[in-house]
Every structure is written in C-alpha cells, then in structure tokens.
Amino acid sequence: PEAVLQEAQKHLLNFNGTGMSVMELSHRSKEYEEVHAGAQQQLRKLLTISEEYEVLLLQGGASLQFSMIPLNLLKEGKIGYYVLTGSWSEKALKEAKKVGSTAIIASSKEEQYRSIPSLKTEPLDEDGAYLHITSNNTIYGTEWKSYPSSSIPLIADMSSDILSKRINVEQFGLIYAGAQKNLGPSGVTVVIMKKDLITTPDDHLPTMLSYETYSKNQSLYNTPPTFSIYLLKLVLDWVEHEGGIEALEKRNQEKAKILYDVIDESDRFYSGHAIPDSRSNMNVTFTLPSEEKTKEFLNLAEEKGFVGLNGHRSVGGCRASIYNAVPVDHVVQLAEFMKWFKARS
Incomplete structure (x- = not known):
C-alpha cells in the first residue's frame, strides 16, 4: 500500500531515534526485537491465532516450504495427500515425492485448471500425514471458496490470498505464505503452524530445515530478513487501520x-x-x-x-x-x- 511505502520512507534513515535504518540495526537489538515480536503479535490479532499455534517468520519463500513440510511431517509409512489446482500445487507435490509417499486426492488438471475440484476426504484418516491445498491459484485465477474438512492436518499455501478474506485458522494444521502478494515485500515467509505438529527432527534433517529450530528461537536462530519483517509489520498495521x-x-x-x-x-x-x-x-x-x-x-x-x-x-x-x-x-x-x-x- 502507498501509505506503507510513505511510512517506511519517512523513517528510512532514522528509525525510532536510533540514527540508523531498520536494515542497519542488529537483529538482536531491543529496537528490532520489538518490530519482530510486533509483527507476530499483529498477525495473531488480525487472524485470531490461538496460542496453540506458532507464528514463524522464515526465508526461502513458499517454494522452500514445498520441501520443509514433507521433510518435517511426512514420516515413513504415511502418505502426503495433494489436491492439484495449478502450477504451484504441482511443484509442491514434486518436492514431496523426493521425501516420501504421496498421492493425488483430486485434480482439475484435465480441464486446464479452470475450477477447484470436488473432494472426498473419508479415506485419508489412517495413513495420511497431511492434506495439502493451494488456496488461490494466481496463474489460472481460481480460489477455494470453502476449505475441506479433514481429520488429518490440512495444510494450505496461502501465498496469494492470505489476509484477503476471513478464515478459521483452527481448521488448518499449517498455513504458509510468501509475503510478496498481500503481506509485504519478498524475503520473508510466514508459517502459522499448530504446535503439536512441531517435533524433534530426525538426525539427518539439517538444522535450518527443521521447524523446531525456528520455534525454539522465536524465528531468530539466524539473521532474519529484518527490513522485510519491518515492512510486514507496517502492512499489518495498515490492515488494522483499514478496518x-x-x-x-x-x-x-x-x-x-x-x-x-x-x-x-x-x-x-x-x-x-x-x-x-x-x-x-x-x-x-x-x-x-x-x-x-x-x-x-x-x-x-x-x-x-x-x-x-x-x-x-x-x-x-x-x-x-x-x-x-x-x-x-x-x-x-x-x-x-x-x-x-x-x-x-
């Protein structure tokens, strides 16, 4: 939003009297930590996110989540179920196949992805690790109007329609979104994840690919994209101001x-x-x-x-x-x- 760009411009060279830009501040400084925690808290407030969920601020875009999700959640003997509604769900499935067992539970590919397919979730209960959907499909111009009910964790890539409409976060096990459509600039990725899905990773999983790493360290394990998170906070404040x-x-x-x-x-x-x-x-x-x-x-x-x-x-x-x-x-x-x-x- 233009108002956000103007606000960032106003404080670009001197943030909160520090004499420095936000992008110059240490990510361990009190001034930046207030921005970081403020972004997480504002997102909780706007989306009514309960304490049963973690709000993580990661890097790598939604594309890295295509890999992180199965690496953390797709255990041996379980199946990751995917609904294909466009290019991004195809890419998510492609990465999951490298990790474990997957299945396509519904697809609209044969009709050139012109619709959201109908979905039956009854057979997923016993062997399913999760059910993955892409909530809005930018290339094809389709969007889920209501979300499937599932007794296994429902995971949604909401990169292009998060904050555009009311959702019930409790319906999902994990929501992820690259920021660059509705949340802020590229560089930060938001993950809203039920805490009971965060487990101690297998020894083979690299530290930076484990959700536990970010959960234990308030998403400050390494240097986060501080300026992107600052702009995310400004966008969230703008959303509140707009009603x-x-x-x-x-x-x-x-x-x-x-x-x-x-x-x-x-x-x-x-x-x-x-x-x-x-x-x-x-x-x-x-x-x-x-x-x-x-x-x-x-x-x-x-x-x-x-x-x-x-x-x-x-x-x-x-x-x-x-x-x-x-x-x-x-x-x-x-x-x-x-x-x-x-x-x-």
Whole structure:
C-alpha cells in the first residue's frame, strides 16, 4: 500500500531515534526485537491465532516450504495427500515425492485448471500425514471458496490470498505464505503452524530445515530478513487501520465483481478462464478473441498506465492481479479501459 511505502520512507534513515535504518540495526537489538515480536503479535490479532499455534517468520519463500513440510511431517509409512489446482500445487507435490509417499486426492488438471475440484476426504484418516491445498491459484485465477474438512492436518499455501478474506485458522494444521502478494515485500515467509505438529527432527534433517529450530528461537536462530519483517509489520498495521480483514474482504469482493461484470457482459469478447464458482478475487484471468487483439490490448493498456496485465505463458491472455493494496479506483479505471477497448474493436 502507498501509505506503507510513505511510512517506511519517512523513517528510512532514522528509525525510532536510533540514527540508523531498520536494515542497519542488529537483529538482536531491543529496537528490532520489538518490530519482530510486533509483527507476530499483529498477525495473531488480525487472524485470531490461538496460542496453540506458532507464528514463524522464515526465508526461502513458499517454494522452500514445498520441501520443509514433507521433510518435517511426512514420516515413513504415511502418505502426503495433494489436491492439484495449478502450477504451484504441482511443484509442491514434486518436492514431496523426493521425501516420501504421496498421492493425488483430486485434480482439475484435465480441464486446464479452470475450477477447484470436488473432494472426498473419508479415506485419508489412517495413513495420511497431511492434506495439502493451494488456496488461490494466481496463474489460472481460481480460489477455494470453502476449505475441506479433514481429520488429518490440512495444510494450505496461502501465498496469494492470505489476509484477503476471513478464515478459521483452527481448521488448518499449517498455513504458509510468501509475503510478496498481500503481506509485504519478498524475503520473508510466514508459517502459522499448530504446535503439536512441531517435533524433534530426525538426525539427518539439517538444522535450518527443521521447524523446531525456528520455534525454539522465536524465528531468530539466524539473521532474519529484518527490513522485510519491518515492512510486514507496517502492512499489518495498515490492515488494522483499514478496518481489519472484514473490511478488506468486502473491498476485494467489490473489486473482483467490477472486473467480472465487464467480462460477463462483453458478449464473449472477454472470456474468463475460471468457471464462475471457482473465480479468484485476487487474480482475474481472461482471454480476448485472438492473439493479435491481446497484444493490441496489452500495448494500449501499458500506454494508459496499466502495467503487468500479461497472462502467464502457460495460459496466455491477460491477468489482472488485484491484491489488497490495489485501490478500488484503480480497478474502476481498468474496467472503463476494458469497455472502451471493446467498443473501439
């Protein structure tokens, strides 16, 4: 959010009277530890995270969690169950296969990941280590509207929709999210993990790949990404100032509806990739009648100041990412541009 960037700019050279930037402070200093603990506490407050859960601030992005999760939780004789809804769940499964036994419990791959598949979890109880889902699929523009019930730990990669809507943390064993969509800049990864899933690791597990290492040391075992965590804290403060997750959820629904209405009312000039009941409120994906039209649309959009509307190469077309920090007015302007482009075509 612009307000967060301005706040960081104001204190960039002199944080809280220290005469230094946050990025210059020792991560063992009192001033930084207040930032660190403040980020964890603010996240607990916004998401109503109970003391049964740890809030860990790690590095390596969600991609490292693809490995850390099975390395810590996928014990011999157990199976890691995965729901495939896009590229990131595929990558998570690929890493887990290197560690232990896995199975695909549901997938929408055959229909080009246009929907969230229906899911039956009854047979997972005895042999399942965990059930893994990706809550929002940025490339394909799909999102889980409700989460599966499961008697084994439910694990969710929420990198691209955390803080965008209300969730019940108690429904999950572990939630992880790379910060760079809704939480802050790249460099810090948030893990919200039930404490009873944190166990003493096997001897072969490297220290830095064990959740216990971070849990025992308040995520300060080694030097954390201090400036990224400072900006995370500022973003969380901004969320509270905006009215909390409830207010952002309402705003996100409004933003998404503006764009989906343009798509649905365009007589198929714009075609949404995701089926309506699986549509993401974070990533609106759509195609135009031809590649030529798409290229013309993107070129004119960039001239008008709309940057980053290219769809992923695996899907093509266009993608409007409307994360928490995107104001409603910006979405309105994009919708007006889309209507204007259709009219002139």
